[in-house]
Amino acid sequence: MKQTGDLNLVKKINKTIVLHHIRTDSPISRAKIAEITGLTKATVSSLVNELIESSLVQEIGAGESSGGRKPMMLLFNGMAGYAIGVDLGVHDMLAVLTDLTGKVIRENRIQHHNESVEQVTHLLKTTIRELIETAPESVYGVIGIGLGVPGIVDEEGNLLFAPNLGWENVPLQSQLEAEFGLPVVIDNEANAGAVGEKQFGAGKDTANLIYVSIGMGIGAGIIIKNELYRGATGFSGEIGHISIQHDGPKCRCGSLGCWELYASEHALLEQAGRELGREVDLKSLLSKAESGDAGVIKLFERLGYYLGVGVVNIINGYNPEFIILGGRLAGGEKWLMKPLLDLLEKRSLPHPRKQLKVEFSELRDRSTVLGAASFAVTKFFASTTVSVERN
Template identity: 55%
Template sequence: MNHKTWNQHVVKQENKALVLKTIIQLSPISRADIAQKTGLNKGTVSSLVSELMEEQLIYEYGPGESSGGRRPVMLLFNQVAGYSIGLDLGVNYLLGIVTDLQGNITQEKIIKFNNLSYEEIKKRLYEMIDNLISLTPESPYGIVGIGIGVPGTVSKSGKILLAPNLNWQNIDLKSTLKEKYNIPIIIENEANAGAYGEKLFGAGKEAKNIVYVSVGIGIGAGLILNNQLYRGNNGFSGEIGHMTIEIDGAKCSCGSMGCWELYASEQALVKNAKRAGLLTDSAELDNLLELAESGDEIAIQQFEHIGEYLAVGINNIINIFNPEQIIIGNRMASAERWLKNALEKRMLARTLWFQQRDLEINFSELSTHSAALGITAFVVENFFNSDLQKFSQAL
């Protein structure tokens, strides 16, 4: 194919993507309004709309409001043309959701576990994916992909290089899943996915510069800088749970000493609570939340202690990035009631006064679903972009 034809195809695909994006954002909308919003001429819009209708990504809906002449036919996005499966793989849980192409959750499943090997976790992953597939409604495009958020560093090709709290190293889960399910697979760091989920669907809709702090068994961070997810040079940004806050501190699973996640995470909370005689060996975060709910002072103090340590690391993040917003997510976000005061009190005392201006500290609005929703959004975007990719690969 010659260069000119290729360029024409690229322009057409970009225009088509623009028309679809406009319909998704402003649906219901008429052809004339699409032309006005996009700056494309009416003939181009009409032909691209016809293609999108043939592809069942949009549909027509009875006449809209008239502005004097004939009432226009309105176009709507067909959000149930396909579905996305997203899994948030935690160290001690697996959350799976099915969403339509607009991020609405239609199914969800969660299981909890402890100290499982890679093979055992893989078995549970397969079971959950199979279950979610069986519960997904019929649609023109079926399941457009599976995304998994993992607590570790992921290479640009989707290989899990290191997930210390799972004890995983150089795991190619992507190829394994691709072989088994034969649909597009996306593997992403769970904090990156969580940041994206909050930006699209949660507490981060308004801000351009966000640091999402995922507080689970470990701590990770996802960075949205100038409205874009920042992945770092090789995709390894956000390993913020492994910044040293105690030079001669305890040994971390990453091999370093005194890492922030040893003092401010779910694992730190449970460890401290056991030491205080509050919890038995098999107990976890949910048990401590129940105690705090019932007014147990010692349990509440455990959360407050974690809140103070969270403030230490968040203070460092603020001094480095000067964000508009910090969002605290993952399972510990459910303890907002007891974490927030201790966190804010310490922050006010420690953060440089000029960094405190125009800064919001929020807890996730999506509860524990930030990463799962973020990863399904990556899958849907990949589906919308794949036409152009397939075309370029065929050249």
Template identity: 80%
Template sequence: MKQTGDLNLVKKINKTIVLNHIRTDSPISRARIAEVTGLTKATVSSLVNELLESSLVEEIGAGESSGGRKPMMLLFKGTAGYAIGVDLGVHDILAVLTDLNGAIVRELRVQHDNASVDAVIAQLKAVIRELVESAPQSVYSVIGIGLGVPGICDEEGRLLFAPNLGWENVPLQAELEAEFGLPVTIDNEANAGAVGEKQFGAGKDTAHLVYVSIGMGIGAGMIIRGELYRGATGFSGEIGHISIQHDGPQCRCGSLGCWELYASEQALLDQARAELGGDSASAMDLDGLLARAADGEAAVIRLFERLGYYLGVGVVNIINAYNPSYIILGGRLAKGEKWLMKPLLEAVERRSLPHPRAGLRVEFSGLGDRSTVLGAASFAVAKFFASTTVTVEA
């Protein structure tokens, strides 16, 4: 149902606007906020005072005058609370404690051998517990936990299916909420990564971006009209299973010629085994191949370059169908950027339609492997603010 309007809603809307301006354009004065928002100075004053009282905003002293009274500059108080973001990987857990601005305060990485679901969950809880306990004193303390997982989730935060972990139907959200008594948000790691890039990466001012996570498989998170798009039932973004060869090899998903059979880490390893031969197993994992490419081994470099081409083929499909303004490539394979980028961009240049391509940026993530944790943390922050903020599009 659509929400009805009343005075309370009006106040929420305007408070949100004021707060968001302080969050993005700080330091800023009351007068300047009034000017850019169209609200009157009196209204802004009143709302700012409430924000000051709730400790979400602070005054940091007078700013430069432009020929009159000096303005009192306002700052969003990121340290009024803290959020926890977790990236549950296939072999490791990366977790961060961030402030409300998304600035990382503390970071923990631990390996896990996925001996059992319970064992990993126990490790997960231990890591989160440590971050919760190390959070600085603050007004709101830890406001929530966000989690990115390598699989698909339903709306109740159950991890339905995570092929690379071998997990099915794990009620992670309920488990963690019971353990910590904090709001927990769970989503696919690609979705979290997309949000991370949108909030903290080069995609900051981008309403339509696609984050492609290239690991053992390929997944995507899509930001549409500034918001994460989850599909009708929450399962969008399985672009690894777009077929780029309709009569190609069988994929475990049941289809033929899926993109990730050509352009994922798994594909790279399979190709390396088939074509390089005779090498030790240890040199045949991703890091081994990256090292050999860095050593200048031509056959390995050719493997990466062909992978770059295949990545390009799939990226072209994204461009023509979605017309995003930014495509960000992340995940473990991003480490091969040096050899992947050129053939990828060549394929994009040659094969995508000119109109959707115009103005498009295609880049590897600048956040490295932190897109997902940061996105996950920002889920928690978003949930914290969601109860008190509303917006209306013009």
């Protein structure tokens, strides 16, 4: 049931709020926090001192006076602990060590051939262990591991189904927790990417956004009111399987005419293969387009059109403020953007479109890995913090 209230809860709430302001608006003084939050100076003082006690906050000396005693400025101590984030891809893996602010301390990028689940998880563990070992000395040490995976994850952190990896039912979370004795969070790569963009990328100032990850398939992470929306059963929609042609070709999901049959990397490569009469990869298509190959550019533009079709559906179905396009295909921004925007202009309802932004990711291939690390940090703080919203 719902959480009951007591003094302990009140303290947690207020401590969370104070820490939040120090994390986002630092350097900041106790007096300023009191002013912003409406808490009394005494309360803020007491909470800040506890936060300093627990090494999460530091005093960094006096700030500028505005006509009275100089304020003591406070800073969030990002170096009180470190987090690990991993973006597990189909042929590669990007792993980072970040501090508690999300700053990347170290980064490992590794290719793999996905020979077996065991081989990849072994590589995953080796990579993580290496990062843990290079983590600087700190009060809390490595506080957790976050993982973004190309598939559906349940609430217990089991990777239920990852078609592009060919994996099914891998209990990744419990394996990693057993291996490292650290809290582990696992989520879909699009969800992680959405959180990454929200925290560190273009979505920083937006409460409602959708991150569309265009890779071999298409996935989306949905942020509503600054929080990740995971759908009913813990994993959000497989947006790539919204049909854009009810009598279209059969998809492996069972449905017909799914969006990702038209607008994914897989779709692009297949179409290119057919037209050029041989297998190609994304990299070569990108360089061909770059050198002005009209046929290839046409392919990208066609993809932009289909991207737009699905994006219009997202707009009409979810009504977000901001759509961020990421994933491997984001590299084709140059040729994708125009047909996409043209289509939006033509086909979306004027009401929702008015305040809508559509952009390609700034973080590029780091959205997911940063989001994953951020999961770990969030989990660390969630263990001691709570929040309330008034109705």
